[in-house]
Amino acid sequence: MPFRRVKFVFKTERIKSPVIYELGHKFEIVTNIRRADIDSENGWVILELEGAVDEIERGLEWVREQGSEVQNLDGDILAG
Structure with a gap:
């Protein structure tokens, strides 16, 4: 199954929101x-x-709609 490495950046108002939990439950990810x-x-x-x-x-589009920044890390040294 394909996978991607990404970085989510959360703003102050989204810190306590369970974005990652919801991502895994709303989508087959x-x-x-x-x-x-x-x-x-x-x-x-x-x-x-x-x-x-x-x-x-x-x-990922849903995460953006929730107010978080999404950065693609494929090939980035940080993704290792």
Whole structure:
């Protein structure tokens, strides 16, 4: 099954929202947290997402609609 590495950047108002949990339940996507840095004001998470390509795309669009930034990390040294 295909997978992608991405980075989510959360704004202050979204820090306490269960975005990753909801992503895995609303879409047929397996989430694997690789790294994260979150405090009370902002945060980021590096994830591996596994699922069908179109399902991952739909899920990432939903994350953007929730107010989080999504960065593609495929080929990035941080994704390792």
